Amino acid sequence: MATQSSRATARLMVAPSVIVLFIWMIVPLALTLWFAFRIYRLLSPDRNGWAGFSNFLWYFNSPDFWLAISNTLVLVGGVLAITIVFGVLIALLIDQPVWGQGPLRILVISPFFVMPPVAASVWENLFMHPQNGLLAAGAIGLGMQPILFLEQYPMSSVIFIVSWEWLPFATLIFLTALQSLSSEQLEAAEMDGASALSRFRYIVMPHMTRAITVVVLIQTIFLLGIFGEIFTTTQGGPGSASTTLPYMIYKQAVIAKDIGRAAAGGIIAVILANIVAFFLMRSMGKHLDT
Amino acid sequence: MGKIVLNSVRKSFGEVDVIPGVDLTIENGEFVVFVGPSGCGKSTLLRLIAGLEDTTSGAIVIDGSDATALPPAKRGLAMVFQSYALYPHMTVRKNIMFPLKMAGMDLAEATKRADAAASVLNLTNYMERKPGQLSGGQRQRVAIGRAIVREPAAFLFDEPLSNLDAALRVNMRQEITELHQSLKTTMIYVTHDQVEAMTMADKIVVLNAGRIEQVGSPMELYNHPKNTFVAGFIGSPKMNLIEGPEAAKHGATTIGIRPEHLEVVSEGGWSGVVGLSEHLGSDTFLKVTTDAVGTINVRAGGEVMLRHGDRVNLAPQANKIHRFGADGKALA
Ligand SMILES: Nc1ncnc2c1ncn2[C@@H]1O[C@H](COP(=O)(O)OP(=O)(O)OP(=O)(O)O)[C@@H](O)[C@H]1O
Ligand SMILES: [Mg+2]
Numbered sequence: 001m002a003t004q005s006s007r008a009t010a011r012l013m014v015a016p017s018v019i020v021l022f023i024w025m026i027v028p029l030a031l032t033l034w035f036a037f038r039i040y041r042l043l044s045p046d047r048n049g050w051a052g053f054s055n056f057l058w059y060f061n062s063p064d065f066w067l068a069i070s071n072t073l074v075l076v077g078g079v080l081a082i083t084i085v086f087g088v089l090i091a092l093l094i095d096q097p098v099w100g101q102g103p104l105r106i107l108v109i110s111p112f113f114v115m116p117p118v119a120a121s122v123w124e125n126l127f128m129h130p131q132n133g134l135l136a137a138g139a140i141g142l143g144m145q146p147i148l149f150l151e152q153y154p155m156s157s158v159i160f161i162v163s164w165e166w167l168p169f170a171t172l173i174f175l176t177a178l179q180s181l182s183s184e185q186l187e188a189a190e191m192d193g194a195s196a197l198s199r200f201r202y203i204v205m206p207h208m209t210r211a212i213t214v215v216v217l218i219q220t221i222f223l224l225g226i227f228g229e230i231f232t233t234t235q236g237g238p239g240s241a242s243t244t245l246p247y248m249i250y251k252q253a254v255i256a257k258d259i260g261r262a263a264a265g266g267i268i269a270v271i272l273a274n275i276v277a278f279f280l281m282r283s284m285g286k287h288l289d290t
Numbered sequence: 291m292g293k294i295v296l297n298s299v300r301k302s303f304g305e306v307d308v309i310p311g312v313d314l315t316i317e318n319g320e321f322v323v324f325v326g327p328s329g330c331g332k333s334t335l336l337r338l339i340a341g342l343e344d345t346t347s348g349a350i351v352i353d354g355s356d357a358t359a360l361p362p363a364k365r366g367l368a369m370v371f372q373s374y375a376l377y378p379h380m381t382v383r384k385n386i387m388f389p390l391k392m393a394g395m396d397l398a399e400a401t402k403r404a405d406a407a408a409s410v411l412n413l414t415n416y417m418e419r420k421p422g423q424l425s426g427g428q429r430q431r432v433a434i435g436r437a438i439v440r441e442p443a444a445f446l447f448d449e450p451l452s453n454l455d456a457a458l459r460v461n462m463r464q465e466i467t468e469l470h471q472s473l474k475t476t477m478i479y480v481t482h483d484q485v486e487a488m489t490m491a492d493k494i495v496v497l498n499a500g501r502i503e504q505v506g507s508p509m510e511l512y513n514h515p516k517n518t519f520v521a522g523f524i525g526s527p528k529m530n531l532i533e534g535p536e537a538a539k540h541g542a543t544t545i546g547i548r549p550e551h552l553e554v555v556s557e558g559g560w561s562g563v564v565g566l567s568e569h570l571g572s573d574t575f576l577k578v579t580t581d582a583v584g585t586i587n588v589r590a591g592g593e594v595m596l597r598h599g600d601r602v603n604l605a606p607q608a609n610k611i612h613r614f615g616a617d618g619k620a621l622a
């Protein structure tokens with residue numbers, strides 16, 4: 001799309017989809033914004049009237065709110081760190097020519113096909129459970145006390161489960177990026193005297209920055225809204241130790257049945273997501289340009 | 291220094307013997323060209339010398355010491371790839387300085403060498419650009435620059451000009467030849483373009499199916515091809531290889547006559563009809579269907595104005611006839 005006229009044509013052509021997407025997005029957002037300023041509790045008869053900023057203020061005054069924000073960010077950051085580091089390593093590993101490469105790759109990818117609540121349930125009951133879990137059995141076998149994962153380390157456990165689910169996605173993207181790296185470049189670097197580590201650092205990693213950027217951006221969008229895993233395992237507890245912003249909103253909407261407050265929480269979540277997106281795009285957006 | 295000796299070097303990929311066994315000596319400072327048809331193992335042989343492929347058996351000796359088991363970086367050779375293999379995220383300067391950085395050279399010295407290489411290769415104005423912002427010829431020069439800063443014992447080129455257009459190719463061909471004359475470093479150059487081979491080489495190695503058919507200077511190969519394969523491969527347009535009674539007249543199974551050694555005569559010789567005539571101005575290429583020896587190529591002077599359908603008589607220059615026996619080998 002180089003010339004003026006082809007750019008104009010392109011804009012015209014994408015206009016319908018942009019308009020549809022815009023409506024698709026703006027209507028729910030406008031409704032949420034509307035309810036955020038209303039008094040709308042399902043359990044009490046006074047369901048009308050403006051609430052002003054009181055729905056929002058409730059969050060800022062709630063002791064759990066800042067914890068929820070920080071839990072959300074810790075969850076996103078933790079999962080990103082784990083999936084990127086291990087994703088790159090696993091991709092490097094399964095890019096090697098090994099016997100049974102096809103089935104191996106499918107196995108590596110398969111956790112991604114497991115639905116979040118199922119995955120969380122499996123981890124909770126089959127691995128992390130203090131009586132029935134495999135990890136507990138292992139600990140007892142070694143003569144140690146079983147670790148109470150979900151009680152003592154709720155956030156770490158949730159981060160671990162979510163990372164397990166998202167690792168295949170990152171690995172897959174990194175693998176395709178690795179495969180698009182020309183072998184001649186690596187051979188040239190080898191002739192230039194670069195050790196395996198230098199080749200990784202100076203040739204492979206720069207080649208991967210775009211893939212890493214894509215993974216960070218896409219995963220962040222999904223990770224900010226993680227809910228099923230928490231709902232299935234810790235229920236935000238113990239106390240509020242593993243409550244994230246989406247889970248807090250859920251509690252307002254479904255448990256407290258306060259639609260106004262839940263809508264206000266939704267708006268806060270949108271603002272948070274935009275702040276995160278702003279910083280991400282500022283620090284990483286340049287890698288997406290050619 | 292850059293003397294490279296191959297002692298019965300063999301390479302097989304699984305069951306397939308790609309190089310069944312090659313003996314070759316490359317003297318220090320020589321410009322050696324590997325030519326041969328596609329798939330004959332030129333690149334494989336070059337990659338064996340570079341160390342990018344493991345040798346199945348045999349030995350590669352560089353400057354008197356056995357290098358067969360050495361990794362590429364330890365052999366002191368530099369390679370220029372067909373696709374250039376520049377590092378796309380690094381500037382031209384960083385590309386050229388990369389081998390020096392890997393060798394742990396200090397920055398000031400490395401910068402000095404990179405600048406020197408850049409001025410030799412006319413790259414001074416492009417040092418801060420990325421490879422993506424360069425033309426094909428400039429990329430090629432960066433790849434060469436990256437090779438020369440290391441001051442290697444020998445340069446290996448794998449069809450470095452095949453991605454360039456015809457005019458640029460002639461240009462770069464001359465630049466590489468000049469570079470060789472000023473550096474006096476051993477160069478091994480792979481190509482399937484025999485014009486490149488003829489013009490650049492001190493020594494041509496003709497390969498066929500992984501075997502060396504003949505080694506010699508360009509004129510040696512042109513004047514005295516050892517067998518029909520070399521005879522047909524070296525020279526453009528191709529030598530005419532004629533079998534049958536005409537060959538028997540000369541006491542051979544096959545005779546070869548180069549298109550430029552056939553003369554258009556008024557009578558006698560082989561009579562035939564012109565099928566195709568290409569007028570290049572300086573030369574005229576004719577394809578003539580003769581009664582005696584089948585279709586043959588003729589290279590006549592630019593003044594020959596024959597057209598399709600004309601009848602001509604062709605006579606080979608008697609002392610330019612090559613004679614080959616039943617096994618395809620040249621007869622003395
Ligand atoms: N990694 C490999 N595994 C199996 N066979 C290979 C491999 N690399 C090359 N070959 C085979 O070895 C033969 C020689 O290949 P090579 O690349 O050396 O040819 P080449 O002379 O460079 O041809 P071209 O002029 O087309 O580049 C070919 O028949 C090819 O199929
Ligand atoms: Mg090749």
